[in-house]
Amino acid sequence: MKIAVLPGDGIGPEVTREAVRVLGALALPGMTLFEGDVGGIAYKRHGHPLPLETLTMAREADAVLFGAVGDPDCDALDRHLRPEQAILGLRKELGLFANLRPAKVFVGLEHLSPLRPEVAATMDLLIVRELTGDVYFGEKGVRAALDGSREGWDLMSYSETEVRRIAQVAFRAARGKDCRVCSVDKANVLETGQVWRDTVKDAAGSHPDIELSHMYVDNAAMQIISHPGQFGVILTGNLFGDILSDLASAAVGSIGLLASASMGDRPTRESVGQGLFGLYEPIHGSAPDIAGMGKANPMATILSAAMMLRHSFGLEAEAARIEGAVERALADGIRGGDLGGAHGTEAIGAAVLERL
Structure with missing residues (x-):
């Protein structure tokens, strides 16, 4: 080694x-x-x-x-x-x-956490965040809007290959966390999120021992604070993972x-x-x-x-x-x-x- x-x-x-x-x-x-x-x-x-x-x-x-x-x-x-x-x-x-x-x-x-002690005591999760894709690494720029003001734009994208690769890491890690993976996206409003969810579901077929669930990111933020004990591994993209990992870290104390x-x-x-x-x-x-x-x-x-x-x-x-x-x-x-x-x-x- x-x-x-x-x-x-x-x-x-x-x-x-x-x-x-x-x-x-x-x-x-x-x-x-x-x-x-x-x-x-x-x-x-x-x-x-x-x-x-x-x-x-x-x-x-x-x-x-x-x-x-x-x-x-x-x-x-x-x-x-x-x-x-x-x-x-x-x-x-x-x-x-x-x-x-x-x-x-x-x-x-538990008293160091901003959460109630009985809630904080249940937190023991792992966030698996994709680190090299998503909106942080997409094309971006500033252009003129229709009214002449500045308009910033950023491209969010994920390929099936990128999603499948990070999903495999999450599934492997879950074997040390009660074999539970919750995949977090925003598939109800983002095409990127739909590709993410579809690909994670497909990748899960090779891991029948893993219990897979899905959650929208806004709900996931609430659930991490209100019921953190339900999570083993949280799998998510770069942008959402950046936010959720800091949220979870603050809850630790x-x-x-x-x-x-x-x-x-x-x-x-x-x-x-x-x-x-x-x-x-x-x-x-x-x-x-x-x-x-x-x-x-x-x-x-x-x-x-x-x-x-x-x-x-x-x-x-x-x-x-x-x-x-x-x-x-x-x-x-x-x-x-x-x-x-x-x-x-x-x-x-x-x-x-x-x-x-």
Whole structure:
């Protein structure tokens, strides 16, 4: 298992270090880690946020463990040289078309959610979002309207091939989430939505063990907040997935616990499982205001490492061990400042290791 570790900027190196310690404690045979520069630190050292040597390392790896990018010192640079362009470049160059974002309220933290505790306690879902199509990547422009005013336009489109590809990822992921997939679209008013729904239905024929349902996006937004326990995996497009994943994340109560994966269609080597290549990262940013202080919560990055073991390497038992260790640490009161606690980065990492 060749894993490229890209710590990045701000708190990225601190939280990534703890995730690497957890991976090392598992003593997995054949696991090799390589570290590279990315983001603001890469610009300062190499003159570009995504140097060729880092991109080459990522291409040659079976998975990427990513920290965070963002450096106030680089805010005045030309846009293509800013740290944030590194993650966009990696998504493009590595063909990462599927974003997986779990949203789970851990036992004992229900009070941190804006939802009622009894509702928050039922949230344990995974949003699978198509990442490279839809209106974000369609043709767009500005033209003159009939009355002479400016009119912006954006083309939303999905091909059957694109939909079928992301649907397969959702069905595969659902086997770890009670085999339930809810496909979210707007087929009642959008032709794109109708193609999406028809294609998902057709793709489901190859997965008879998966329970498939469909929901319009406006209803899905309401249901995530009112009855989140009904969802296992939510499958949706780029635009709707962008909105719904942030909605679900806010309902959890802290971004310090939220992992994510961006996956491509390049399989990992057969010798390490049947998973897809993925880039795994916490959803929080680089938090430069606390960088170097040892205050950051590394649990989201540790949980991202667990996602990597599950989805890229097929190591379900090892992934579950890490997640269980995090859950036990939280239950024992091990919490960072984002959760109202006083434990620092290394202390949280040590607590997870002890329970692992």
